[in-house]
Amino acid sequence: MPKVKLPRKSTNIDMTAMCDVAFLLLTFFMLATKFKPDEPVVVKTPNSISEIPIPDTDIMLITVDPKGRMFFSIDNQIRRRDLINNIDAVKQLGLSEQEKENFKRGASVGVPFNQLKSYLSAAPEEQKKFDASTAGIPADTSVTNPNNELAVWIRGARETNPKLRICIKADGDASYPSVQKIIRTLEGWKIFRFNLITGLKAVPYGSAAYNMQLSGKSK
């Protein structure tokens, strides 16, 4: 039997197809994702079946980390400037222009008022150290308690922007009393409607919510 002669093939592969795929994926990721926001602490939120997206603007974000430390922020930079002016006036902190500018540009703040000045004057790396060691914004279940600094923040933010939606982003391991403090403080300011930030979970099969989803009826 004659030997079958295999044709010699080049070892060069055409990379065009692979290149196409790579850039297709790249385009997808660029369009479908968004940059992670700068956060002082890592918070792992619990999951729920709720599908309401977070509003894009006018957000007041109260972050609670696993140890129950609280961080506060609002989204709009101009409002942030108003807020720090307000807080400075109310609490007589004597902040300089530069420190106010730092607050405007910064992320969530989680230090008590007596440390706020030194926190805002610190460099970003120093601020990270602050975030790691701070006890968070002191809060209490009563708004009349002078130590309830969270109440001052919330009122200041509401005064600068009454349209603010309140979002609580707490870690699943945060204890209930720390969340309760926030809820009671909000209630103290007559805010009874707020949002809890959660991840997304599948609706359990056969439940009432599942049947509602099937029939195309939303709540």
Place this chain on the structure above:
Amino acid sequence: MAEMDTSSSGGHKKGPGVKKGKKLSTRIDLTPMVDLGFLLITFFMYTTTMQKPKTMEINMPYKDPNIKMEDQTKIKASTAITILLSKNHRIYYYEGLGTDSSKSPDYHATNFAAKGGIRDEIMAKQKAVEAMKRQGTLGPKDQTTILIKPDTTSTYDDLVNILDEMSINDVRVYAIVDISTIEQDNIHTTEVANGVK
């Protein structure tokens, strides 16, 4: 690769003595471009978040010191179930509101399991309320009511999970209420009696 052929001085017809210009391939090696593409993909995958987190809207009852106690409790005890959230994601529940001080309610322990957990209890209660409605013992407007009382040892995770159960089971009337010391004591004694740490 990309060099100009300067050897031939133009105009000449190609004859046998003329050096032929080497035909260069139009193909470019795309490997570095692929490398770059994947590098960028990796970068975007690490620095961005895929999905926007969702939110859960909760409405707390309007609190006014002027509202009198008599106006507050209009819930019928037969429609109600009280859920106590305890530590290590344990749940205790009892039928009714626990307002009857003459006898202590019957505590049951359960958990967040999808089967045989609190969901089954809520669904059973909903069925019971529906049955009572048909019998006429309850008015057509009565609904299953759930009181959520998180203990100080419970976590935020428990709170979100139980609120989620409310939306999963389509419970329209529910409230987050502070736990009483009697209930805390009851949980404690139950746990001691059952040898739960």
